[in-house]
Amino acid sequence: xxxxxxxxxxxxxxxxxxxxxxxxxxxxxxxxxxxxxxxxxxxxxxxxxxxxxxxxxxxxxxxxxxxxxxxxxxxxxxxxxxxxxxxxxxxxxxxxxxxxxxxxxxxxxxxxxxxxxxxxxxxxxxxxxxxxxxxxxxxxxxxxxxxxxxxxxxxxxxxxxxxxxxxxxxxxxxxxxxxxxxxxxxxxxxxxxxxxxxxxxxxxxxxxxxxxxxxxxxxxxxxxxxxxx
Numbered sequence: 001x002x003x004x005x006x007x008x009x010x011x012x013x014x015x016x017x018x019x020x021x022x023x024x025x026x027x028x029x030x031x032x033x034x035x036x037x038x039x040x041x042x043x044x045x046x047x048x049x050x051x052x053x054x055x056x057x058x059x060x061x062x063x064x065x066x067x068x069x070x071x072x073x074x075x076x077x078x079x080x081x082x083x084x085x086x087x088x089x090x091x092x093x094x095x096x097x098x099x100x101x102x103x104x105x106x107x108x109x110x111x112x113x114x115x116x117x118x119x120x121x122x123x124x125x126x127x128x129x130x131x132x133x134x135x136x137x138x139x140x141x142x143x144x145x146x147x148x149x150x151x152x153x154x155x156x157x158x159x160x161x162x163x164x165x166x167x168x169x170x171x172x173x174x175x176x177x178x179x180x181x182x183x184x185x186x187x188x189x190x191x192x193x194x195x196x197x198x199x200x201x202x203x204x205x206x207x208x209x210x211x212x213x214x215x216x217x218x219x220x221x222x223x224x225x226x227x228x229x
Contacts (some may be wrong), residue, residue, distance in 0.1 A: 004031040013040035023038040024025020042123040051114055053136040053213060054223040059101040066096035068120040081113045094181050106136040144171055156227035159204035174216040175199055180209060203228045
């Protein structure tokens with residue numbers, strides 16, 4: 001019997017049906033006719049997968065699919081309880097399902113609810129009144145260091161920056177520099193001394209953008225945002 005062939009269009013998603021055969025050490029779906037090939041139709045709105053507060057002024061939203069840049073970066077499409085103001089919304093450069101929100105300062109130990117509407121996926125489906133609960137909490141790490149007195153300067157920076165803080169007692173702390181897409185750039189363990197401690201960073205070789213410094217102690221962790229300009 002003749003084999004049906006189909007010439008696909010670049011960047012178009014398809015749904016394929018047909019018999020599955022194993023030939024020449026690989027599985028293949030054999031097309032029988034044009035009814036076996038259909039342009040994929042997405043009719044589902046994006047859903048909120050996860051919401052986290054990385055620091056007192058940064059909230060990260062993850063959707064279950066890639067979203068449209070214009071609607072994702074419209075601050076009017078987001079609201080957070082507790083009179084928190086959405087100051088900016090940035091779609092991640094590589095992970096198009098991840099949004100970074102810059103917000104007014106949140107209160108430590110407080111639970112919040114975010115509501116999202118009119119953010120569209122790449123097929124024009126929009127979420128309406130999607131909600132998710134999250135919290136901002138630094139109580140655990142506060143047992144080890146004085147969270148309220150952490151200083152990261154200069155920030156923004158064009159290269160070098162310093163993290164200065166007070167430890168309440170001698171203990172071990174892991175410090176990581178992380179890209180906005182979650183890649184660990186540096187990861188170092190320090191033995192902190194009671195009193196003032198200082199950790200220096202050099203971002204000169206990194207591209208401009210947002211990065212995070214993660215502090216992890218045996219009792220908790222904290223994420224700080226730093227901007228390379």
